[in-house]
Amino acid sequence: MSESIVRALKCRECGQEYPIEPTHVCEFCFGPLEVVYDYEKLEGKFTRELIESRPQTMWRYKELLPIDGEPTVGAQNGFTPLVRAKNLEKILGVKELYIKNDSVCYPTLSFKDRVVSVALSKAVEFGFKTVACASTGNLAGSVAANAAAAGLESYVFIPHDLEQGKVLGAGIFGTKIIGIKGKYDDVNRLCSEVAGKYGWAFVNVNVRPFYAEGSKSLGYEVMEQLGWKAPKHVVVPMASGSLCTKVDKSIKEFIKLGLIEDNGTAVYGAQATGCSPISKSVKDGTDMIHPVHADTIAKSLAIGNPADGFYANRVIKESGGWAEDISDDEVVAAMKLLAEAEGIFAETAGGVTLGCAKKMIESGKLPRDESIVLCITGNGLKTQEAVADHITKPRVIEASLKEFDVLAEADGVK
Amino acid sequence: MKLRIYLTFDEATVREPIIWKLAKEFDVITNIRTAEVKDHMGLVGLELEGESDVVEASVKWLESQGVHVEPIEQNVIEG
Numbered sequence: 001m002s003e004s005i006v007r008a009l010k011c012r013e014c015g016q017e018y019p020i021e022p023t024h025v026c027e028f029c030f031g032p033l034e035v036v037y038d039y040e041k042l043e044g045k046f047t048r049e050l051i052e053s054r055p056q057t058m059w060r061y062k063e064l065l066p067i068d069g070e071p072t073v074g075a076q077n078g079f080t081p082l083v084r085a086k087n088l089e090k091i092l093g094v095k096e097l098y099i100k101n102d103s104v105c106y107p108t109l110s111f112k113d114r115v116v117s118v119a120l121s122k123a124v125e126f127g128f129k130t131v132a133c134a135s136t137g138n139l140a141g142s143v144a145a146n147a148a149a150a151g152l153e154s155y156v157f158i159p160h161d162l163e164q165g166k167v168l169g170a171g172i173f174g175t176k177i178i179g180i181k182g183k184y185d186d187v188n189r190l191c192s193e194v195a196g197k198y199g200w201a202f203v204n205v206n207v208r209p210f211y212a213e214g215s216k217s218l219g220y221e222v223m224e225q226l227g228w229k230a231p232k233h234v235v236v237p238m239a240s241g242s243l244c245t246k247v248d249k250s251i252k253e254f255i256k257l258g259l260i261e262d263n264g265t266a267v268y269g270a271q272a273t274g275c276s277p278i279s280k281s282v283k284d285g286t287d288m289i290h291p292v293h294a295d296t297i298a299k300s301l302a303i304g305n306p307a308d309g310f311y312a313n314r315v316i317k318e319s320g321g322w323a324e325d326i327s328d329d330e331v332v333a334a335m336k337l338l339a340e341a342e343g344i345f346a347e348t349a350g351g352v353t354l355g356c357a358k359k360m361i362e363s364g365k366l367p368r369d370e371s372i373v374l375c376i377t378g379n380g381l382k383t384q385e386a387v388a389d390h391i392t393k394p395r396v397i398e399a400s401l402k403e404f405d406v407l408a409e410a411d412g413v414k
Numbered sequence: 415m416k417l418r419i420y421l422t423f424d425e426a427t428v429r430e431p432i433i434w435k436l437a438k439e440f441d442v443i444t445n446i447r448t449a450e451v452k453d454h455m456g457l458v459g460l461e462l463e464g465e466s467d468v469v470e471a472s473v474k475w476l477e478s479q480g481v482h483v484e485p486i487e488q489n490v491i492e493g
């Protein structure tokens with residue numbers, strides 16, 4: 001086991017460093033804290049060969065994840081398929097398109113299993129017995145499941161009007177699930193008060209700096225699966241904007257460690273128009289994020305006041321990427337397109353990602369002749385309401401060959 | 415108790431000396447940790463220290479002045 005290279009928590013605004021503790025804002029300037037590492041300590045030690053020799057989970061990159069020793073929660077999580085999307089390439093008229101398919105992430109079918117296994121492993125390390133989160137849905141399910149497996153108590157807070165699949169997908173794990181009358185931003189506000197009062201590990205409050213690092217594993221996997229190189233373009237769905245910044249961080253780290261060459265990867269953000277504060281800021285050419293009242297079927301992305309909006313905006317601009325947003329109808333159309341073309345049933349956020357990519361390909365923001373990776377981050381079975389009225393219903397017949405012959409003939413089957 | 419909050423000022427309130435008034439009105443220690451002021455809006459990170467009921471009353475008072483008050487943890491991430 002190699003030693004941990006985590007150096008400290010560091011304020012993203014003023015640079016003040018803090019010891020590794022369950023804390024998340026700078027005492028001096030209230031800026032967000034981020035985990036920083038001593039990368040030099042890995043020089044010559046963290047090699048492609050070493051990584052390849054390890055089990056296919058997100059923990060094969062454990063040196064770059066902020067836990068001590070081995071993970072105690074979610075040891076099997078991550079390492080989802082990277083799929084070459086040949087059919088979509090034809091449909092969209094692009095040369096090289098891949099889908100990072102986190103809609104099959106273990107165990108709860110969204111990329112949140114990555115962040116949660118880091119957050120809960122860290123919570124166990126800190127000695128917490130109860131874990132909690134504010135969630136737009138996927139996080140709730142992931143916290144509930146991973147906590148159950150780890151023998152931790154959990155409380156999850158969600159907006160009361162979430163999709164059935166998300167509510168059930170958390171409740172089944174025996175978590176204490178609380179529906180809040182209001183939007184995610186109200187849930188968020190309540191949780192900030194709860195977190196201050198109860199001594200729990202709140203994955204997206206007091207253990208947030210550790211939590212957020214888990215998203216980097218998605219980026220590491222993409223680079224390894226591409227044969228140790230970064231894509232030219234990567235499209236990421238955005239709620240708080242955290243995943244977007246961490247995908248960028250993962251690429252920079254691999255470059256720094258000499259694991260890949262600098263490909264000048266451009267990062268693109270995707271949102272639904274009904275909740276698009278970050279994409280709006282990018283399109284308006286400002287770095288001010290104006291909070292909005294979210295109203296979209298892409299509920300997992302419905303954060304009107306995105307905590308990492310400013311940083312996501314900066315990553316997008318500095319990397320030479322762009323941001324886009326699409327209507328709810330376009331989200332549904334893209335969910336169907338992804339399913340029909342590639343056999344992948346993604347949730348609304350996946351529709352947002354593909355739909356925005358399509359729009360950016362058509363507008364020329366995404367070039368057609370360079371490699372593009374789409375991050376598909378959640379599973380369609382959890383947001384069935386979104387497409388239920390838009391799919392073909394079964395044609396019901398008697399169990400009679402005659403009746404089927406009629407159908408087959410109508411379909412033009414020979 | 416110590417409370418850490420963000421105050422958002424809009425066009426109507428951004429020019430008022432509200433934090434000064436607050437300290438005159440209530441027995442609280444105000445400690446500004448960060449501030450950004452533009453023509454149309456202002457954002458101030460403030461630490462308030464005092465007896466809990468006084469701190470709570472000061473927050474109510476700030477809101478009554480048209481200032482938007484939120485706990486700094488409000489800026490948490492995720493979904």
Ligand SMILES: Cc1ncc(COP(=O)(O)O)c(C=O)c1O
Nearest residue numbers: 239240241242243300377378493
């Ligand atoms: C499926 C899915 N994709 C993407 C995101 C965006 O995450 P972030 O808050 O890191 O921008 C979320 C957040 O809840 C999500 O559930």
Ligand SMILES: [Zn+2]
Nearest residue numbers: 011014026029
């Ligand atoms: Zn700071």
